[in-house]
Structure formats: structure tokens, C-alpha cells
Amino acid sequence: MAFPEPLERLVQSLERLPGIGPRSAERIALHVLRSSTDEVAELALALRDARMQTQRCTTCGNVTLDSPCAICADDTRDSTSVCVVEGPREVAKMESAGVHGGIYHVLLDGYAPREGAEPDPSALQTLRRRVDDGLVQEIILATAPDREGEGAAALVLEALQGTAVSVSRLARGVPAGARLEYLHSEILAEAYRGRRNDA
Numbered sequence: 447m448a449f450p451e452p453l454e455r456l457v458q459s460l461e462r463l464p465g466i467g468p469r470s471a472e473r474i475a476l477h478v479l480r481s482s483t484d485e486v487a488e489l490a491l492a493l494r495d496a497r498m499q500t501q502r503c504t505t506c507g508n509v510t511l512d513s514p515c516a517i518c519a520d521d522t523r524d525s526t527s528v529c530v531v532e533g534p535r536e537v538a539k540m541e542s543a544g545v546h547g548g549i550y551h552v553l554l555d556g557y558a559p560r561e562g563a564e565p566d567p568s569a570l571q572t573l574r575r576r577v578d579d580g581l582v583q584e585i586i587l588a589t590a591p592d593r594e595g596e597g598a599a600a601l602v603l604e605a606l607q608g609t610a611v612s613v614s615r616l617a618r619g620v621p622a623g624a625r626l627e628y629l630h631s632e633i634l635a636e637a638y639r640g641r642r643n644d645a
């Protein structure tokens with residue numbers, strides 16, 4: 447028997463989210479039905495506010511309230527040195543490691559072939575434009591050493607082909623398969639200092 451229409455619509459909306467199959471969509475939808483109306487109102491509001499009140503920095507692609515973001519707008523930072531990361535969480539992680547005095551480029555969507563996701567082509571095009579415009583002299587690839595991170599790194603290197611920009615990657619102090627966001631700041635700082643040339 448089909449669900450009542452509003453529940454069916456919720457299940458279908460949830461199924462369109464990355465990494466959520468029909469079973470999970472159904473489980474989440476039934477959880478929503480058991481939640482208090484206050485909790486559901488809060489969830490709906492959080493979804494709307496996150497979408498309506500944030501934007502992507504026109505320079506680095508990070509998620510921000512204002513564009514350019516605070517990091518790009520900070521003129522004490524070296525705007526010729528760009529650390530390429532997969533998402534906003536990795537920017538925060540690099541910032542807490544306190545070793546990168548430059549700015550960032552955020553791919554936003556990790557390369558997740560199983561989920562059909564790969565870095566936003568426009569993020570790669572913007573990076574290429576930043577390099578072609580002579581605004582960037584050094585690229586530090588700080589994608590995770592797992593399958594998705596390696597895939598993203600390969601796409602970045604491909605987008606930078608034919609440019610003279612210097613490219614380095616975080617040293618192998620980063621354990622294979624580790625997500626940057628879970629790394630201890632000091633390990634990440636070591637990997638940054640020990641970065642090696644690539645490409």
C-alpha cells in the first residue's frame with residue numbers, strides 16, 4: 447500500500463539526497479513523523495536558512511554568509527598561495543592547524559563516483575582562471591589520501607595542465623584513507639610543512 451501523499455512526497459524528496467537510498471529515506475521520514483512539531487519546524491527552518499542565507503565565495507568557492515569570504519577579504523594573507531581542499535570543513539581544519547598563510551580554493555563536492563558526485567566543473571574552471579590571471583603562484587593540494595580525494599586531486603591536476611603554477615601535495619604523514627577533518631591539527635601541520643612537489 448502506498449503512503450499517504452504527504453509522506454510519499456517526503457520519502458521521494460529524501461531519496462534524492464546523496465547517499466540516501468529508499469530504505470534510509472523511509473526510515474528518516476518515519477522518524478520525522480514521530481518527532482514533535484517543534485523539532486520538525488526547526489528542521490524545516492534550518493534547511494531553508496542554510497540554503498537562503500549562505501552563498502559561495504566568488505573567489506574561493508567556500509560557503510560563506512558574505513562574498514568575498516573573511517579569508518579572501520583578509521589582506522594580510524598571501525593571495526598567491528592557494529590551498530585546494532574538498533570542502534568547508536577542511537578549510538576549518540587547515541585553519542586550526544595554523545600553517546597556511548595563503549587563501550583557499552574549495553571544490554565543495556568531493557569526487558564520489560559511487561554517488562555520482564564529482565567536483566563542480568565550475569570550481570575547477572574558476573581555479574584555472576585564477577591561475578591564468580596570474581593571481582596564483584603556488585597550489586597546495588590538500589585533498590584526502592583516499593579514493594575520493596585522489597580522484598579530486600587528479601581532476602585538479604588535469605584542470606591545471608599547461609600552466610606553470612607550482613603544485614605541491616601534503617606529505618604522506620597523512621594516513622592513507624584518513625579524512626582531513628578527523629586529523630589531529632599537529633599531524634596536519636607536519637604534512638603541510640613536508641609537502642612535496644607534484645605534477
Ligand SMILES: [Zn+2]
Nearest residue numbers: 503506515518
Ligand atoms: Zn573566499
